[in-house]
Amino acid sequence: MRFLALILGLVLIAPAARAEDGYDLWLRYRSLPATLRSEPRVVEPIPPSVQTPTLTVALVELKRGLTGLNPDEPGLDAPTIVLGTPKSSSIIAASNLPLKGVGEEGYVIRTLTDNKTTVIAANSDIGVLYGVFHYLRLIQTGQSVESLDLTSSPKVKLRMLNHWDNLNRTVERGYSGQSIFDWWRLPGHVDARMVDYARANASIGINGTVLNNVNAKADSLTPAYIAKAAALADTFRPYGIKVYLSARFSAPMEIGGLKTADPTDPAVAAFWKAKANEIYKAIPDFGGFLVKANSEGQPGPQDYGRTHVDGANMLADAVGPHGGVVIWRAFVYSHEQPDDRAKQGYSEFKPFDGQFRDNVAIQVKNGAIDFQPREPFHPLFGAMPKSNLGMEFQITKEYLGFSTHLVYLGPLFEETLRSDTMAHGKGSTVAKVVDGSLDNRKLTVMAGVANIGSDRNWSGSQFDQANWYAFGRLAWDPEASAKAIAADWTKMTFGNDPRLVKPVVDMMMGSREAAVDYMTPLGLHHQMGRSHHYGPGPWVAGGPRADWTSVYYAKAGPDGVGFDRTPSGSNATAQYAPAVGGCFADLKCVDEKDLLWFHHLPWDYRLKSGDTLWDGMVKSYGRGVSYVDGMEKTWAGLAPYVDAQRHAEVADYLKIQRNEAQWWRDASVAWFGSFSKKPLPAGEKAPAKSLEYYESLEFPWAPGNGQ
Template identity: 50%
Template sequence: MKKYLLILILATINHLSFADDGSRLWLKYDLIKNVQQREQFSKHTKFISVSNFKNEIISKASDELKTGIEGLLGKKASIILEAKNQTGGIILEVSNHQTLTQNLADGSFAIFAKGGNIVISSKTEVGVLYGSFELLRKIQTLQSLTNISIISSPKIKIRMLNHWDNANGTVERGYAGSSIWKWNELPFRIDPRYIAYARANASIGINATSINNVNASSRFLTAEYLEKIKAVADVLRPYGIKVFISVNFRSPRTLGGLKTSDPLDPEVHKWWNEKTKEIHQYIPDFGGYLVKANSEGEPGPQDYGRTHADGANMLAEAMKPFSGIVIWRAFVYNADPNGDRFKEGFEQFKPLDGKFDPKVIVQVKNGPIDFMPREPFHPMFGGFSNTPLAMEFQITQEYLGQSTHLTYLAPMFKECLDTDTYAKGKGSEVSKVIDGSLYNNQNSLMAGVANTGSDANWCGHPFNQANWYAFGRLAWDYTLSSEQIAKEWIGMTLTNDEKSKMQINDIMQKSLPTYISYTYPLGLHHMMGEGHHYGPEPWLSKAGRLDWTSVYYHRADSVGLGFDRTGKLSNALNLYSKQINDSWGNPDKCNLNYLLWFHHIPWNKKLSTGNTLWEELCYRYYNGVNQVKDLQEKWETVENQIDSETFQSVKGRLKIQEKEAIWWRDACVLYFKEYTKMPIPSSLTPPNRTLEDVKKITEIYHLR
């Protein structure tokens, strides 16, 4: 009996040792199973030559290579000072090698074969670190190192995660547990996850983080918290990551005891100048300020009759003696029942184009409303020639199923980045606006609202990790395809089995169109549950303000559906170029993905698909549900190649996703049916519940 009990215990331990909780993200240096492949890689990784052991960043690079090689290849990797006549190793060098031209951006690196060794070369230490992670990525994804030749340069200067983390440990729009920042423990205890966080970001080229919520508390500017932030900055610095702080514009009053926070008041100027100097005493390489002002109740310069430029330039003046910058968010809108929130940011900022200090960069969301599953690109990207604009994507899935729906976001990011604004004629893609090349701007920035939390796997849904990874890769090089990024992530995180990689990549590429199909087809938007932003609530007609309701956006009536932005209800389409107007302005030519963004379409109008609007809407909602079932079937085929814990986690969430896709379908089809007075197409099975039944589900969510 004892013998069998011992066998059972050992079997259990063995099973647990292989369970993957996702905490290592994509930096899994597990032993490569194929012996021949290990031997091939071992030929190139016999040692690591480091010219400067004392440099912190180079030390991190060599340590990462050592850890990676030992894990992946199952052999000791020695770190030596000089290669001398040895071959078959990796040489790390900081130099102006001929392959690295003067035009390449900071952090650029080259990896090449030379004299029987692989050289990772950069003009900067952080470039060597990035190159080391790139080499490990090649090994993790089983790519040959023979005659390797790579030159890689970041296209965006500042590649940043925006954390919406609060001092009390909560995370606004966080779906993976509490904040990773343990403010109650800092600065005396450094959580090991800070180092894991830094490694993960450096591996994909992220070099900046704003550490707290844009709905900021002045508390983060106190000496107590600056000491805590310093401790985090000290951990991130050796990985090439600078810290930014989101600030509350009212801080001179709440912290300094001033009677005003007017940006033109000399005492306010003085307060910010002194506070900025104080911050640099704690954090010499402080990245700068991130500001949300006069938006959704946050204080700002308009409280004193001043402009966004007045506020931003005041902070830029305080930053003049230092290298940091000011990031001013353009997410602003007025509570105007007769207006169109689509236009607010453009109209408030357009008169200020060219009036911002060179140290200011204006951060613009990818779309004009608020991180919807699919939005047309923000018109500001095509209309500002004298102000550097930063891109703000949302990695956390506020409107995309949060932590239960599998939704790979690289195609969404790419759709925006690759769209031509025609701002200077054909070839004026959004990506060229934000990288600074279109208007020769010196500063460039791409920010992603982080999806990290205290959950063991960091991001809630296992596939949400892929969105963090994809954001970093695209911020480094927006020309990468969503397919290539997915294949990298799958190989580093899930499996290198080719057949399984193809299936999983197919799941990832289809996931966003699937989600849009059962939630927001044909350009519908902003119909989610109030407050929690989870699940459908297309009937929402009362909220704190009209533009927080669903009916404000879909405009359903007995005639048709959609928000007319061609001039009858709003002239928002005129904020775009003539070429965009010609494309999106004609309902018969408009991309169906954007149709209801710009047009109020009659229910019985025939679309390019041959179906009426009502028929097409129904078919898309029903197809979305069927597509989730297809994702489930595909996932079942990879079970033998995926860690069991990860497999079961995704399998369970896909079941939830199917149930909630049906919820979305039934809610929207039954609700809009009341306006159309038309039957659901005969080829589709009508929902087996009433609209009132569905509304009761939503009422339960409001009790959360």
């Protein structure tokens, strides 16, 4: 009851009670202009006999949204909204709705033949809540709700956030304050903000959250922390969100008193089965474990001469009887120095296709290196048809300017999902791998590394909220349009005025390409500063691993620049379907956006534009800076349409981005120019400082760097 009281107490707060500081995200529910208002609706109450926590919050959310968006009182003959399932509503039961086709989480929104009643119906309570949020989105974005007939259901089963949050509330690669999970005060006190976190996730269809860092601590699996996780699970449950935990593979030794964590040891298997039983007793709908193993120093089955299959299946057998899953990350690379780190994930997982349990999903990053500004799609997509492959995107912008650069990630997500693996011929897109339709897989996953923190605006900046939003919408439908999503977010977040919406959407849609231009043009990658990943560092060399350095990837020298992954180099192109890999390896076919990812080329190589490679690189850096100039000017002109507080914050951040884009451009031109020895193209200015100056800069306290 305590958690239901918390939910109801929070959602009943009037929307206008909060300042325009970004806290309300895309759920602002501010009063619409009269020209966009629909006729006020009466919401049919839910009979007490069929009320559930989820139906209750759906009803309260609907009333809250309708009241905020249209504060006028409904008249005596006002249209009615009925929400529920066939079991909870006789009207819905008698309405002959196509509910069989929408599954467990989908919904139907239909205006009945009397034109006075709209039903929001589903097979489950959570489907009703998703339908409520969709209905409110229609109103928020200025669409008519007078005559509706729509259905929607998620294409991906597990739509998850991965929080890289530590137990001391620091966040690895977090740029928006502390962790929102207050482990110290849990389970005795659940912050009311947890409800708004759950509301926001439910509004975009996210149904799972991994509470702790993939670089996990075994303490997360102790009784005290299980109780804390259970308190969060109780709070999230009405919103359809299951909790998961990152499991440290060496936990049997660290908290179980065993001398080994060998997955083939019966005592180790018994430890995990007992631990699963303990967790499910406290959290009956616990989702399962996320595991990072044998990567970046994390323990794993290879420590004992075992395989990823041995480790994943052992854990899957522990949670399987409870309906749980194991999500095993494919971000791995061996202790030995590879010829090409981009090949590691494929090399370690492809041989085991078909050997993983049905309740194991292999979580694969969108690209083969590490969330770079641009990467070709990971070669594992399309290469393991007998295994469950899930997508891992990074919402937090570790390599894209942290929270102060306006970089909308919708185009990045979309670019990956629409890439054609050619696994079964043309049209075998990554999206179809992820949603399971390509190989008829039932356990499907899309995960996003969260950008959420304790900052009032949740994400560190106003526009970074759009990346959380876009991830959720694309997890629901991986074939959705990033531009349409940006338009919805803009209308819901700032307002419907077309004088605002079009320039903001245009700004957002070009922002990722601009960041690629001023950071890593033409297929360059991994050119950031060491460890903290802040700012340019193309000179980074040395250290414990060559493949943690920038020079390893650019391979710049007097002869040219770029990583040769063709058959004459590392032959990473052979990991793709022949038609795809052959194109990547062919200079006449490869898209120049991926050019230096796959080819090492001389400085005077001619691009399709006619420019030399050197001139094209320099112009790309400058083009990225110019785009940020344009965003600054555009945003300044939008002051009449945005509240002063949020407008000022975005304007400040754009100034930061402009300065740092110039820094990226100048430092990179200075470094690569030291090898090309060529003059700058006409009209391009020399770097403002010397190369030695840029190399001397240090940032020991950059955010998101440490535990």
